Amino acid sequence: MQTDLARFLGNATALVAFLTACSVEGQGYLIDASTRNGSFEDGISSSWGGIDAVLMDASFAADGEWFGQVQSTRRTSSWQNLTVDPLLGREFFVQFDARIGAPGFDTVSAFINAWNADGTSVLPEFTALIGPPLSTDAWGHYERRFVFPSDLDVTSLRVGLDMSGGDGVSTYIGYFDNVVVEQIPEPSSSLLVLVAFGVMASLRLVMRRHNKVTGANSRPASPPEAGRQSESASCAPPSPSAAVAQFCRWAK
Numbered sequence: 526m527q528t529d530l531a532r533f534l535g536n537a538t539a540l541v542a543f544l545t546a547c548s549v550e551g552q553g554y555l556i557d558a559s560t561r562n563g564s565f566e567d568g569i570s571s572s573w574g575g576i577d578a579v580l581m582d583a584s585f586a587a588d589g590e591w592f593g594q595v596q597s598t599r600r601t602s603s604w605q606n607l608t609v610d611p612l613l614g615r616e617f618f619v620q621f622d623a624r625i626g627a628p629g630f631d632t633v634s635a636f637i638n639a640w641n642a643d644g645t646s647v648l649p650e651f652t653a654l655i656g657p658p659l660s661t662d663a664w665g666h667y668e669r670r671f672v673f674p675s676d677l678d679v680t681s682l683r684v685g686l687d688m689s690g691g692d693g694v695s696t697y698i699g700y701f702d703n704v705v706v707e708q709i710p711e712p713s714s715s716l717l718v719l720v721a722f723g724v725m726a727s728l729r730l731v732m733r734r735h736n737k738v739t740g741a742n743s744r745p746a747s748p749p750e751a752g753r754q755s756e757s758a759s760c761a762p763p764s765p766s767a768a769v770a771q772f773c774r775w776a777k
């Protein structure tokens with residue numbers, strides 16, 4: 526009985542690790558300092574569209590050494606096209622730093638565009654979490670949250686940053702840096718992991734109580750060293766697939 530419990534405990538540990546790995550996979554950083562040139566540290570504008578120049582000045586950049594510059598007489602739009610799996614999450618968190626030159630734009634905004642396979646536009650629920658006024662003297666930090674409805678079936682999104690407010694005559698200048706776009710996992714995925722950890726905690730409690738009873742009944746029977754070696758061997762980490770199979774057998 527003790528060996529079965531120990532084996533199941535080991536399998537459940539692998540199962541929790543497997544479920545956690547699945548959840549982390551869903552919580553992906555689609556753009557950040559090391560992904561798709563989110564901080565412009567590649568020294569080029571790719572993978573961005575609509576960035577007029579990428580400049581290096583560590584004393585000016587908001588993050589690292591490089592930052593992106595946009596300019597226009599009226600408005601600018603900069604974007605990246607992303608491939609996503611909607612089943613991994615329909616909520617997206619966008620944050621970035623922005624600053625303006627002189628003359629500078631008066632408005633900055635972020636957007637995510639999506640079209641379903643049938644060509645219909647899918648609009649997200651949008652929330653501006655942090656949005657200070659644009660300044661020539663310092664970078665401002667901006668955070669936006671986008672939540673798409675459950676009927677979103679696309680795999681491609683366009684994430685963009687706009688600046689606007691030009692008078693149509695003068696050339697207005699703006700800067701972007703430190704862009705992070707994160708796909709937030711579905712609540713069901715997070716809940717599944719929490720449930721798995723709850724099961725683990727309960728099993729450990731049962732195992733401890735079982736060991737106390739077993740130890741009280743058989744303490745003189747075997748040396749402590751032999752007991753520890755046996756338990757260690759029976760708890761060797763199994764593969765995730767073995768854990769899933771064992772979990773299903775116990776669930777029956």
Ligand SMILES: [Ca+2]
Nearest residue numbers: 564588589591
């Ligand atoms: Ca940077």
